[in-house]
Amino acid sequence: MLSCQKHLFSLPESVHYLNCAYMSPVLKRVEEAGIEGIRRKRDPSAITPADFFEDAHRVRRLFARLINAADPHRIAIIPSVSYGVATVAKNTRVGRRQNIVVAHQQFPSNVYAWRRLAAETGSTVRTVEPPDAATRGEEWTGRLIAAITRSTRVVALGPVHWADGTRFDLDQIAARTKEVGAALVIDGTQSIGATPFDVQRLEPDAVICAAYKWLLGPYSIGLAYLGERYDRGTPLEETWMSRPGSDDFGGLVRYRDKYRSGASRYDMGESSNFILMPMLLAALEQILGWGVEEIEAYCRALTADFREEARRLGYGIEDDAWQAPHLFGLRVPPGVRRADLQAMLALRGISVSVRGDAVRVSPHVYNDAVDIAALLEVLREAVATASPV
């Protein structure tokens, strides 16, 4: 079992940071890698053509390991989830009267591109609502499966809901998606790095992931796994680096319309970012060094008693079986105003987020029992000072 890893970060002592779903704090080693990346440009003569490709390939390899993808060439380097989803949407055929299935209130980066595709093709976005209950994961999964029909061309969602951590049963959803021949497009931003994810088991068509949350990386870079369905697609940008032989800088104007094989055709321009890429590399090394199962187990152990106690106090929390240990929503009891609770939390230096009707708590290995006790104390106080209902 991991012990608390706070010493590897630079979080201020005065802050109880339970908000990795918003943005991870930077690891000291990731910060150093970024600074080193800036310094590197002091002497550009030391930056070789190979350097444009090598760290990127290391990052592809580590991310492939993280999601158990057999081939690192299936990983593309992207700036954001919206870019990754737009890439996939551009290369997915949907016809009139067909549909794209998404979950209610999922993160906009995995919605807008589908809305555009639907508007352009006369298809529809089918949004699947959750049941009106605090424990809703199982039934929501059932509703998603029921919504996937022969006229579904895409199922786009995350393993957990970004706002409150409701877990979807992706095995069942993937099986149904495959049965109807639709594309399964996963936004892994709020779970990959914190819970195990297995591409070989799930066989999704695309997995898209921003780096700045559970991959502990910097902002403005992300990674996407693209399956065979997208092997011959058209990228959003026509970059020179995605061409075969582009590491021969003397021959760049022998233009080649062909792309490199694999997913690197979808890489963003200037993907060999000399600051962000080494930071992401250092972050992935650390995550794999700890082990994702261990991160998950740490978050589970840290919050198990807390969840029980919060339920006892009247806060609505999903069943543990349908909720991620690293990201969960609290729905306030009657009489407690969310705004008051938020103010009390801020006063104690407790950083969480309010998303939709849930107070979202998202711990990581830098949190300890003191952080959780501080949160619990405020939850108790909010109940004790609630207005009568």
Ligand SMILES: Cc1ncc(COP(=O)(O)O)c(C=O)c1O
């Ligand atoms: C589920 C999910 N996907 C994606 C993002 C970020 O998207 P983008 O990289 O397009 O800004 C977030 C940010 O909160 C998120 O929660």
